[in-house]
Amino acid sequence: MEHIRMPKVENVRLLDRLSSRKAAVGTLYLTATHVIFVENGSETRKETWVLHSQISSIEKQATTATGCPLLIRCKNFQVIQLVIPQERDCHDVYISLIRLARPVKYEELYCFSFNPKLDKEEREKGWKLVDLNEEYNRMGIPNNYWQISDVNRDYGVCDSYPTEVYVPKSATAHIIVGSSKFRSRRRFPALSYYCKDNNASICRSSQPLSGFSARCLEDEQMLQAIRKANPGSDFIYVVDTRPKLNAMANRAAGKGYENEDNYSNIKFQFIGIENIHVMRNSLQKMLEVCEMKAPSMSDFLWGLENSGWLKHIKAIMDAGIFIAKVLIEKDWVSFGHKFNHRYGNLDGDPKEISPVIDQFIECVWQLMEQFPCAFEFNERFLIHIQHHIYSCQFGNFLCNSQKERRELKIQERTYSLWAHLWKNRADYLNPLYRPDHSQTRGTLHPQMAPCNFLYKFWSGMYNRFEKGLHPRQSVTDYLMAVKEETQQLEEELAVLGERLANLQKLQLNGNTVSKQQDRSKELVLSAFNNSLANTPQEYSNDLKSFPSRSPSQGDEEDSALILTQDNLKSSDPDLSANSDQESGVEDLSCRSPSGGGCLPSEDSGKDSDEAVCLAV
């Protein structure tokens, strides 16, 4: 609280990036957790909520005649342009936000104050939804070749690994400890994924401290043990995800890569995924492209190519993230991905921030685009996970390792995102997914060459707040509604069948039946009643010079929409943000056959937090 110099500023303008005509005037509030913009206008009072932890940069631009512009860029790719009438107010907001967006202690993060009013039991259940051991059990482990090792209890060997680590049975504690001493940050090779059909496995580790010639007997034995754990194969691939040049350069610092001469039966392979600094710059460049004002097709395509982002995405895909249902929990959270350093939730070295998880999420999306029936979840699921990695509303993605998370008692003090997503799972389901579909069986084989240019720009993510850019109707939601409706009809059919049987028995007359039948028809109709509209963009500037009726005045379609928009705004993070009143309609297109019964429940943290807003 003490950081807020200016809790409220009036007559602030919120600019629309796509259309300069659509600026909204309203009041800006700073609270302990959110920046809130409330539009003036008694009818709608559209609100834009932004969590402080989502803010990635704040830029104060040169004062103009209309006021002092403030540009807020968020980690979920929202960009908010405000114009504050007084320079002094703008400065105060700016200084406050700089401090609020960079908390210095974990305890300042939103998840420690976020309270969705669940009891203790429910919270604990939420944390147990994803259990690592169960994940491994699903893969068929432990078995004859792999076992849990407690060598890392109390984080004695490697503080960024979890306490329970899966290693080959033949690897003794001596070998593990020895190997860990030869690895960067002591991250020895440990099991990541096991394929029970053919005993093949994926292990991971950090780079060896080989320098130009050093070797380590235990590390060599460790790799040998991994090879033996797959009796079907007489060699293992060692895949180095760096470009070869980077790996070689690291040798000078006493690190490097495995020498094929020292390790028996390994095949060495570089794949050339660039390091975090290159990736960060690439994302930065791509976001600049997304932010361009009225770019031509050429500007956009050149910008996208120059950013190299899709090239990196392809490199990662090539590297082999083929496993469709890789669970984020296992692969990213439990194995000490440096969440805090990489996502900049706390004030720290900006050079340590990198978009690796963004890239992973995008890779999954690219796979979904190629295999529309293979994933049980939909695009919204990915977008909301990305949102919450940065929102700090849930404890899952905090800290850098299990050790830190335990020390902070994250599980006792915060809530789990998985429970939250599970609760609203209906919103995240892919209607095309069927467990018995061919695409859901076994490994996906994405097309790589020669059509490697099938990777697309993901405007649903990087321009997700520019509603006007997106398809105006959601196929996913429509199909979910259709599916639901079919189910309802089937249930009704069962009920009717039952009732008919009873009728025949009880010899009642048929009036009730025909009523029921009418009702089922209504359901069908309402599903198709997906009225939608939008307004033209600025297709021309010339029209302005030709005075005439304003294009959006007195338009029935638009004003009818505002009412429905109101229902949505509090429930969807996408909309609670900077949504465009008119073209935000796609979300209305069809939610549920019964009409508004199941709006997508979503988070953005605002539902829980009304009190904070008012108290300020």
Place this chain on the structure above:
Amino acid sequence: MEFSELIKTATVESVLLSCAGQPAVKGTLCITSHHLLLSSCPGGDGQPSAVELWLLIRNVDAVEKRVQNVGWYQPPRSSGSPRDTRLAGSSGTITLRCKDLKVLQLEIPGMEECLNIASSIEALSSVDSVMMMYPFFHRPQSLRLEEGWPLLPVEQYFQQIATQTTQWRLSDVNQDFATCPTYPPAVIVPAAVSEETLRRAARFRQGGRFPVLSYYHARNGTVMLRSGQPLTGPNRKRCPEDEMLLGSVLDEGERGFIIDTRSAQMAKQARMTGGGTEPKSSYPQWKRLHRPLERGRPLQESFIKLVEACNDASLGMDRWLGRLESCRWLSHVKAALSTACLAAQCLDREESSVLVHGAEGTDTTLLVTALAQVILEPGCRTLKGFQGLLEREWIQAGHPFHLRCARSAYSHARLKQEAPLFLLFLDCVWQLSRQFPFSLEFSEGLLLTLFDNAYASDYGTFLCNNEKERCLCKVKESTHSLWAWLDQPEERKKYLNPLYSPNPLVIWPSVEPQSIQLWQGFFFRWIRSSQYLDEAWAEIWRLVESSNTPVKESTENRLSRSLSDPTTRMENER
């Protein structure tokens, strides 16, 4: 000319056919006057041969041949005559690049046969006489000639708008195609304007294309007109009848927009060659907007380059986007969509009438007027309505299909009048369908079929350049209509969008670069497998159908069955 003169070798045995993404098959190749066939015998005797290829030769865009003389490998001391051995051992490969962008390879044993086949295909595919083309020979059993030709589409459209306004009338000033050779016999014109005025105005417009009604916006009574450029010339000629014609569209104090599909510079330059644009002084109520749209050669080259890029297997992700940009195709899509949106915006939001023209008024003009109608008019987004739109705004309106679609992206022939304006239109409609997945009754499949038929067809619908030519060739009397074929129930279903639900509103698309996508279903149709996307499409059909018919029907069926069940009926009667 006899087709048989062009066919030097009619059949060849043991030809190997290969096609990207499919296993190669061996069989007997056969050339007929219009088709290339390959049939294989899958197993032992008695099994019926399977037809593996049935290719309309008109569909062939380019023929590339390569012969290998493998006779060289024969041991020189073989007993037979060395010459025979060489010939028997020689073979050739023909690569057929089709107008629908499919690529086929035929490995033909025997050099001579190979060369003969190649030259026959070349000759047969470039027959230029319309009446020699396959539609004049195609006689499907399920259709009867002269059925299914849309009856007077312009007249029908007029009937539709006549219920809403009396400001317009149907004119038969062009009955004998004398006033404008590229207009249909009937056109819709302002009710107040006489035939003589129309004739005089026609003389002041390129190709005689005087302003006619293209679309009536029922919501506010504004109209979209189209025409050729005015022939103002270097001396700034005027034509009072033309001015009167345009003036009669607007009430006093009303203003209209002229959307010129050329840049201001180009329009000005056109004066030197007798063309030009409407000067403000002579048309005070009209405001001119210039929206340059590419056409002609640059557009064809853009298409060729893009197809090349899509086929370039050596291209990596790092260079793909730059290559895509340099093709400019997506820029053309964006420009066409934006201009159509501008026209639609003038009508719907500014409530002003619009005149669209470029130079001839047969290319970009029609692109804009047709596209604007899809955006504005829900009726044009149904299967039937879209056919009507194509018939009115492309075919009857005189888009020169025969010239524009003579060659596709692979042809090595010197470009003459080819330009993929119709493809650009289909691409824009595809962009709309992607942004509004429920609002079009038809699916991507229809757009692909329309493209294929515009370039090579069994049907007469896209033949010739205008109605006058179609009359001379007796197209309606001697060929079948594509629409009749598509309207058969089993065909029709293939082209429907399962997600369609009528949307009475204007669909304003986003024209930001992020929203414009490459039409992969078209440009990669033969390059990569669409198996997974097809499966998803089938799944969508399954979901929608299971929700629509079976459950409902089975509910009703079961109910009625039960109700007609004797015991129940007795209960009811009692």
